[in-house]
Amino acid sequence: MTTFDVNAILSSTAYGSDGDKIGKVEQVFLDDNSGEPTFLTVNTGLFGAKENFVPVKGASQDGDRVVLPYTKDVVKDAPKVDADQHLSPAEEEELYRYYELNYEGGRTAGTDRDRNAAAAGTAGAAGTAATGRDRDVAADRERTAADQDRRVAAGEDASVVRHEERLNVGTEEREAGHARLRKYVVTDHETVDVPVEREEVTVERTPLNGTEARVDNGVIGEEEVDVTLHEERPVVEKEAVAVEEVGLNKQTVQETQRVEADVQKEQVDVETDADRDLPRH
Incomplete structure (x- = not known):
């Protein structure tokens, strides 16, 4: 991790040891003596509201991903340290102790921007790098004031740079939840009317006048004739047939939610020596 591209890492996204996304890498803190990276700050809150320090040791870089040897919960619960200033030995020791690493005392860490400011003979807190947002407002004001004094002494026009906060939403x-398909069995009672047929016996009598051919030989006696009757009855059979296929489809529904936050902006007032009731030199 000591040889990674600082500019590339500042536009990377940090992931935990379990593969979960933690947040965007905001700053890289370098060791004052060796110049090697010692800490990263990762944005773990909404709208950039919270940065947490993570030791570089054990981390790896994979393109625009930084894989940290800690889970997201561990990083979010790290001790709160002001990310806008130079780290003190006590703060470093507290962070190392939290992440269960050996602390080599006597060294402090700052961002690469902080190191450049020190080389130029100015003192300031650590600022952001390659993020487009100036987090080191106090240091900027100090440098701006010194530059204005130089311009006034040289007879040049004086100006100030006005800043304001903007919401990056x-x-x-x-x-958000789970959807499941569960099949179960219910019993319905059905009634069906089925038409059926059956045979019935009716008695038909035909009078004879005595001249018809005799089929009984004129013998009087008992006789029995058997007739078979038929009828239909309903027969019920059941079979399982496929009637419908039910599936789940995911779709993205877009809606608008309102967020509110307080933002700060700078205003510029002009003040002369007469306003301050001070003698002019």
């Missing part, structure tokens, strides 16, 4: 994906 984004979204994050989270698990």
